[in-house]
Amino acid sequence: MSSSGCGNLGRALCIITGASRGFGRSTARDVSRLVKPGSVLVLVARSGDDLQALQAELAESEAGRAGVVVRRVVADLGRMEGLEAVLRTSKEAFTEDIDHVILVNNAASLGDVSRYSKNFTNMAEVDSYLSLNVSSSLCLTASVLQAFPQRSGLKRTVINISSLCALQPFRSWVLYCTGKAARDMMFRVLAEEEPDLRVLNYSPGPLDTAMQAEARSITADPKIKQSFSDMFAQGQLLTCEESSAKLMKLLLEDKYTSGAHIDIYDV
Template sequence: MSSPARTDLGRALCIITGSSRGFGRAIAREMSRLVKPGSALVLTARSVDDLRSLQAELAESEAGRAGVVVVCVVADVSQKEGLESIVRASQDAFSEDMDHVLLVNNAASLGDVSRYAKSFSDMAEVDSYLSLNVSSSLCLTASVLQTFPQRPGQRRTVINITSLCALQPFRSWVLYCTSKAAREMMFRVLAEEEPDLRVLSYSPGPLDTAMQTLARSRTADPSIRKSFSDMFAQGQLLTCEASCAKLMKLLLEDNYTTGAHIDIYDV
């Protein structure tokens, strides 16, 4: 029998990439409510104003008043210096009495979906995409695990925000599908290697975000583009908040198989 779900995420250090908007912003808000006083959130993205407005909002919230510290790191995760500054800020925000380290690898881009696979002959272009969408999450995760090694009484959780595109090919989305599939395998290997770590690949469903706007306006393949436009027109997109609630449920129940891909519709 599984143990009852927790009601909080503990006294936690939460590092959330891509938290300036969309799903990452919703995760930051929700985690700030679910952590205990004395926790810290490290929010990171490139858009300084969006990060600062979220920081101010959380400072005014119940979490802020209860002493949850929110740190913003303006960083490009596709750059070595960006990852270094996230790790440094996380180290500074950490305190010895924290009992949970959580890393959410959420930042991503759709890439150029206006072209088909046969047009991607420029290696520098592909490398640059993969560096943001694949390398950054491996290198950041590895750096966080090195910085916060397993200690008695402390939990560590690594979340990969994935997609149906990790499992299914979408015409004209070669970069995105490739990156989501690669990331998932990366986290499956990590789960095999680190049995003390909790690893989750969460697929949040079709969300009403900037990424969806790009999907329905730029996708080259007409049938894929139409399916995204129809989903929008028929009100089938999910709010980030609704999807995030399911992710939090998974984290609080904490009985998923480490390394698993879990889709919102299965929660």
């Protein structure tokens, strides 16, 4: 069942959330090159135009010409109908010769980092953040596992795109740190419960993305804000392509402990 040493991810159904830009977009490109013909990528994001452009790009790529199918789902994963749309498309795309189901939980938002913890008195605001960043991740994962249950010949891999913020507190980042810590524990529990499942919490490192630019501009804590600005100015931010390549290495080698939190600098 292990794809270790075979150089590909099998004939896969791969669901990637937050696929329209940044790390999710790079992951989609890399996965498309590492799956066998007959594989299906289900790309999920809120931005329809960006998703359509990515779908067109992949269709014209070598993977597309070799028979890798790309489906796109424009959805807000913070809402039940968004999750249902992802599941419906995934079920329709699944064929009996698929031997690997991969779910990449990448969709996330930064939350309001312009305020400190003591300023979050609006429960609806906090609930909304947790709905997109925590609840949807659990419910989508559970739905995918139910839709594609364990059976002989089918490997299942669930990846949570994590962060150093899951392990360390960052001042004025209470929502983001809380969401990332909750997700890490969620997938650690899942790994304990489902020994047949391959579960990975992957921390992609400080990436040069729109989210990082937002963090540099509005983070309330001056030291945190300065550290991000310095990393950007000194060229210490990583490209999404660099980080995605490390994730692919982990998946192909398939030697990680299920449920582990692995940082890009440890790969």
